[in-house]
Amino acid sequence: xxxxxxxxxxxxxxxxxxxxxxxxxxxxxxxxxxxxxxxxxxxxxxxxxxxxxxxxxxxxxxxxxxxxxxxxxxxxxxxxxxxxxxxxxxxxxxxxxxxxxxxxxxxxxxxxxxxxxxxxxxxxxxxxxxxxxxxxxxxxxxxxxxxxxxxxxxxxxxxxxxxxxxxxxxxxxxxxxxxxxxxxxxxxxxxxxxxxxxxxxxxxxxxxxxxxxxxxxxxxxxxxxxxxxxxxxxxxxxxxxxxxxxxxxxxxxxxxxxxxxxxxxxxxxxxxxx
Amino acid sequence: xxxxxxxxxxxxxxxxxxxxxxxxxxxxxxxxxxxxxxxxxxxxxxxxxxxxxxxxxxxxxxxxxxxxxxxxxxxxxxxxxxxxxxxxxxxxxxxxxxxxxxxxxxxxxxxxxxxxxxxxxxxxxxxxxxxxxxxxxxxxxxxxxxxxxxxxxxxxxxxxxxxxxxxxxxxxxxxxxxxxxxxxxxxxxxxxxxxxxxxxxxxxxxxxxxxxxxxxxxxxxxxxxxxxxxxxxxxxxxxxxxxxxxxxxxxxxxxxxxxxxxxxxxxxxxxxxxxxxxxxxxxxxxxxxxxxxxxxxxxxxxxxxxxxxxxxxxx
Numbered sequence: 001x002x003x004x005x006x007x008x009x010x011x012x013x014x015x016x017x018x019x020x021x022x023x024x025x026x027x028x029x030x031x032x033x034x035x036x037x038x039x040x041x042x043x044x045x046x047x048x049x050x051x052x053x054x055x056x057x058x059x060x061x062x063x064x065x066x067x068x069x070x071x072x073x074x075x076x077x078x079x080x081x082x083x084x085x086x087x088x089x090x091x092x093x094x095x096x097x098x099x100x101x102x103x104x105x106x107x108x109x110x111x112x113x114x115x116x117x118x119x120x121x122x123x124x125x126x127x128x129x130x131x132x133x134x135x136x137x138x139x140x141x142x143x144x145x146x147x148x149x150x151x152x153x154x155x156x157x158x159x160x161x162x163x164x165x166x167x168x169x170x171x172x173x174x175x176x177x178x179x180x181x182x183x184x185x186x187x188x189x190x191x192x193x194x195x196x197x198x199x200x201x202x203x204x205x206x207x208x209x210x211x212x213x214x215x216x217x218x219x220x221x222x223x224x225x226x227x228x229x230x231x232x233x234x235x236x237x238x239x240x241x242x243x244x245x246x247x248x249x250x251x252x253x254x255x256x257x258x259x260x261x262x263x264x265x266x267x268x269x270x271x272x273x274x
Numbered sequence: 275x276x277x278x279x280x281x282x283x284x285x286x287x288x289x290x291x292x293x294x295x296x297x298x299x300x301x302x303x304x305x306x307x308x309x310x311x312x313x314x315x316x317x318x319x320x321x322x323x324x325x326x327x328x329x330x331x332x333x334x335x336x337x338x339x340x341x342x343x344x345x346x347x348x349x350x351x352x353x354x355x356x357x358x359x360x361x362x363x364x365x366x367x368x369x370x371x372x373x374x375x376x377x378x379x380x381x382x383x384x385x386x387x388x389x390x391x392x393x394x395x396x397x398x399x400x401x402x403x404x405x406x407x408x409x410x411x412x413x414x415x416x417x418x419x420x421x422x423x424x425x426x427x428x429x430x431x432x433x434x435x436x437x438x439x440x441x442x443x444x445x446x447x448x449x450x451x452x453x454x455x456x457x458x459x460x461x462x463x464x465x466x467x468x469x470x471x472x473x474x475x476x477x478x479x480x481x482x483x484x485x486x487x488x489x490x491x492x493x494x495x496x497x498x499x500x501x502x503x504x505x506x507x508x509x510x511x512x513x514x515x516x517x518x519x520x521x522x523x524x525x526x527x528x529x530x531x532x533x534x535x536x537x538x539x540x541x542x543x544x545x546x547x548x549x550x551x552x553x554x555x556x557x558x559x560x561x562x563x564x565x566x567x568x569x570x571x572x573x574x575x576x577x578x579x580x581x582x583x584x585x586x587x588x589x
Contacts (some may be wrong), residue, residue: 013412098318114294119565119572123527124545128301131549208418213421213532216546231420242428248588249421256416 004161007269014265020258027080030053031071032128037073039225040222051243057241060234066247073225078143078255080226081206083109088206092152094183097191099153100160101183113155114150122147124125126209132219137226140219148202155198166190193197201263211252224269227252283576287569295347298338302557341589347562353555357548362559366541370563373529373540374443378526381458381518384467389511393466397502398508405473409523418533423462427535430458440537457534462570463528467521474517479510486534512582519575526564 008014042062049059057066101108117125122144129143163169164187172182211228213219220226222233227248234245334342337509348351352363395407417425431439437457480523482488483506514565528567538541548556 037574112289114284115294116290117297118523119290119294119569120297120561121523121527121564121568123530124561124564127530127545127549128298128557131557132301132554152570201368204416208416212418212420216531216534228418228420231424235424238424239429239432242432245424246428249424253413253417253421257412260412260416 004266005268008262008265011265011268014269017258017261017263017265020254020261023075024078024255024258027071027074028036029072034200035065037065037068037236038229039069039212040223050241057228057247058232058241060244061237066230066244069225069230070227070247070251073227073230073251075226076137076220076224076226077207077211077228077252080137081144081210082203084141084144084210085148085199085203085206087141088148089152089195090201091145093156093188093191093195096156097160098182098186100157100164101187103164103180107157111154114153115188117150118154122151122205123209123212125266126213127216127218135218136196137214137220137222137224140213143213144206147209151199152195152202153267154160154234156191156195156243160187163187163190197263197270198219198266204259204263207252207255207259276355279580283573287573290553290569291562291566294569295344295562298319298558298561300487302554302561303336303339303343311493321481327469343558344354346514347559352559352562355548355556357556358554366544366556366559368539369539370543370567372442372538373526373533373542374567376456376459376463376529376532376538376540377522379456379527380463380467383460383464384471387477388468388471391472393479393502393507395472395476396483397398397480404476405474411473414465415473417527419462419466420535422465423458423532426458426461430461436475440535442536442538455536455538458539459532462532462535464524466470466524466528468545470521470524473515475510475514478513479506482506482510516580517573517580519572521574522571523530523568526568 006017014079025097030146036056042064042174044061044062047061051058057070060069095110095114099107099114118227120198126140126143127145128262130139131144132141169182169186172186177186191235210219214226214228215234217230220229222229231252234248238245292465304575336578343353350363352361352366354360355362358365391410392405395404398404428438430437438455439458441455443455488501488506491505492498496505526542529540530545532538533542534546541564544556545560545564545584548560
């Protein structure tokens with residue numbers, strides 16, 4: 001683990017990614033405490049204020065402090081995206097490992113179906129699922145998890161296929177272990193590392209997808225300070241006060257950049273070829 | 275590339291569309307609240323509801339409904355919109371045409387910019403140009419479409435006032451005005467594509483430049499340009515075809531957001547409107563057509579790849 005960390009830190013993008021993601025996690029944990037104002041307190045006299053010493057990032061159409069809203073919203077945006085990715089990864093990992101373990105015709109059938117599901121763009125699939133479940137943060141989370149499942153199943157399968165050929169799996173089969181034991185105890189633990197890399201990169205995508213769903217009015221609902229929702233609300237006032245829309249947009253991009261960098265750094269660290 | 279391989283790929287496209295149609299139908303038709311209640315409202319009489327159900331075929335079993343719908347789709351009949359009462363198919367196909375135009379411009383812009391960027395980065399690996407391309411592409415892949423759209427509108431439409439922020443003018447009506455309306459959406463969509471593809475071109479080209487045959491060509495004394503363009507680039511570009519095809523999926527997702535933001539009446543916007551008004555036949559048609567577009571794009575990419583790369587023998 002320490003060795004891995006050292007190797008991540010050796011590449012510039014890994015080091016930068018680690019710093020950015022560390023910062024993001026700090027904001028997620030501490031955000032509500034370091035926020036200077038209540039994110040939902042209205043101040044009719046302080047509306048549309050540009051950035052100033054009093055309000056570092058300015059105020060919105062209700063006079064709410066944008067910095068405080070961003071700090072509070074980090075949880076709504078980042079934590080949800082991480083959960084969605086983790087859930088989708090878990091589901092995909094189970095399907096992919098089972099498919100690789102079964103092999104033959106079952107594997108072929110499962111993978112062709114996974115490919116077919118992947119023909120539906122993730123955003124569209126998420127939109128359809130949220131539409132079915134009703135618009136809310138939790139349903140958006142579930143939708144993103146489902147939309148990620150086929151892709152993760154595909155990645156896991158290719159890794160698991162390599163593991164499947166290892167001697168210890170054959171040994172377990174020879175011992176007469178149950179299929180469930182072999183998948184859970186022998187194969188899954190060994191496909192974890194490459195999957196974590198893929199997952200880190202997907203967190204970036206999940207943040208973008210989650211914010212996009214909220215932006216389209218299908219994720220977090222007002223008065224939540226989810227960043228995509230903040231952008232959507234600020235659109236009407238874009239001409240009046242551009243910073244209202246600028247800050248949450250940049251926040252989404254910042255988080256996505258952080259996780260993309262960290263994911264690439266991890267991949268390089270785990271891949272001896274590069 | 276044998277005819278058997280092509281046939282197999284066509285069968286796969288068919289299977290893909292069958293699975294997609296099942297999923298789309300299941301998500302939209304089976305699970306949500308009664309469509310008849312949705313159309314007539316909560317206070318409708320039982321008689322009116324059952325009459326409408328019979329008319330819409332909702333009293334049949336789910337499989338019968340699916341079969342009926344699928345048979346219609348295969349004939350090109352996607353049903354009638356619950357919102358407008360118009361047949362859904364022609365509206366969606368027309369909207370798809372506008373979206374494809376948007377996608378086509380985006381792909382062209384992407385190729386024009388991403389290839390040179392990727393080549394420069396690979397050739398000048400580890401130098402300033404490489405770092406710059408890498409930074410740009412990291413930022414590019416990390417910007418969701420709605421953020422990019424916001425930024426380009428703020429700068430190009432709001433601040434500099436060069437281009438209109440929203441709206442659509444058919445190219446056939448007024449080519450110049452139509453193009454002006456397309457610039458911002460195309461720009462928005464291509465950012466992610468350019469970032470992604472330039473990175474792929476760079477990493478493929480870096481790999482190819484380290485192969486023995488490139489070294490051999492260099493040692494033979496061929497000029498650098500010849501080695502780069504005639505030997506290395508050709509092989510580096512092959513995987514890019516697959517990447518571009520895979521990106522069509524992103525592209526279609528992006529089209530939904532971009533058309534909504536720029537009020538461009540393509541298939542993405544039709545879908546959003548259909549979802550907001552819970553217009554089931556339109557949602558089903560839109561989703562199916564989008565998935566079909568993607569399936570066909572990746573089919574064509576596979577065929578092109580197999581034709582261009584003689585090393586690959588498909589059976």
